[in-house]
Amino acid sequence: METILKSDNKEATVSFDAPFTIIGEKINPTGRKKLAAALKTGDYDYVRNLATKQVEAGADILDVNVGVPGIDEVAVLPEVAKLVSELVEVPLCLDSANHKAIAAALAVLPGRPLVNSVNGEEKSLEAVLPVVKEYGVAVIGLTMDDEGIPNDAETRIAIADKILERAGKLGIPADDVIIDPLVLTVGADSNAGAVTLQTIRLLKEQFGVNINLGASNVSFGLPDRHTINQAFLSLAMGIGATCAITDPIKLTSTIRATDLLMGRDNFGARYINYWRATQPMEDA
Numbered sequence: 001m002e003t004i005l006k007s008d009n010k011e012a013t014v015s016f017d018a019p020f021t022i023i024g025e026k027i028n029p030t031g032r033k034k035l036a037a038a039l040k041t042g043d044y045d046y047v048r049n050l051a052t053k054q055v056e057a058g059a060d061i062l063d064v065n066v067g068v069p070g071i072d073e074v075a076v077l078p079e080v081a082k083l084v085s086e087l088v089e090v091p092l093c094l095d096s097a098n099h100k101a102i103a104a105a106l107a108v109l110p111g112r113p114l115v116n117s118v119n120g121e122e123k124s125l126e127a128v129l130p131v132v133k134e135y136g137v138a139v140i141g142l143t144m145d146d147e148g149i150p151n152d153a154e155t156r157i158a159i160a161d162k163i164l165e166r167a168g169k170l171g172i173p174a175d176d177v178i179i180d181p182l183v184l185t186v187g188a189d190s191n192a193g194a195v196t197l198q199t200i201r202l203l204k205e206q207f208g209v210n211i212n213l214g215a216s217n218v219s220f221g222l223p224d225r226h227t228i229n230q231a232f233l234s235l236a237m238g239i240g241a242t243c244a245i246t247d248p249i250k251l252t253s254t255i256r257a258t259d260l261l262m263g264r265d266n267f268g269a270r271y272i273n274y275w276r277a278t279q280p281m282e283d284a
């Protein structure tokens with residue numbers, strides 16, 4: 001199973017047989033006051049800086065989310081996505097609950113962006129999937145519906161099945177649907193990590209689809225979040241996750257190490273090159 005995303009001159013392939021795909025999460029104003037203010041005032045240098053930094057840190061794709069209360073996403077998402085696409089070469093992931101904003105951004109972007117996201121709710125399936133089909137792009141399907149995020153793996157699998165079936169009926173192949181099994185925090189329910197890992201295992205066994213994680217949620221409310229995030233990402237990769245929306249500045253080294261341990265890095269070249277590129281400069 002391969003999901004291929006494109007910018008105007010670069011491709012990213014998401015597959016279990018390829019190195020893990022890193023989707024940079026930082027262009028997202030949730031919990032980031034500076035970015036929220038920058039988006040509201042149109043100070044796009046701040047956004048440009050987040051884009052370049054993440055690509056330098058190893059992002060293969062950049063997530064773009066402009067969801068600030070009071071902002072007109074239908075106008076701002078295409079504007080911000082376009083300027084990011086003109087600055088960096090990587091494909092984009094359009095992150096919005098507003099399908100009109102997603103359609104407006106798809107209309108102005110080159111290549112083959114990833115739509116983030118559709119879920120199992122009837123109104124989401126009906127609004128988002130036709131747009132994905134119209135533009136011939138790929139989509140992330142969240143395993144939640146109008147009853148929320150199920151507590152067990154089996155119900156999440158049933159929602160994934162429904163999303164894949166509905167996409168298929170419209171002519172969207174399973175290659176173009178990346179399932180996101182969702183992660184709740186182990187700070188509130190110590191079984192939450194295990195449920196998500198079990199969901200990943202079943203998704204891989206039953207559908208063989210690509211699997212995304214928004215990995216940093218898992219540690220919310222606990223001390224030393226980074227240690228938990230690193231451990232969780234490695235476990236998720238080992239069991240079948242193929243991409244993550246995460247912070248490349250903090251997590252690329254863990255991902256390179258895990259790819260090497262999984263036999264997805266010949267001669268450790270990617271691991272070593274990343275280490276080299278991130279060493280402080282010697283005195284000139």
Ligand code: THG
Pocket residue numbers: 025026028030031032095116117140180182183212213214215216217245
């Ligand atoms: N699945 C899918 N899409 C998603 C998510 C997911 N999109 C949104 C989110 N979850 C992933 N993106 C983020 C972006 C930022 C943060 C977490 C997830 C984050 N922000 C810090 C905070 O809120 O405290 C601020 C961090 C900083 O300043 O660097 O942690 O699960 N498909």
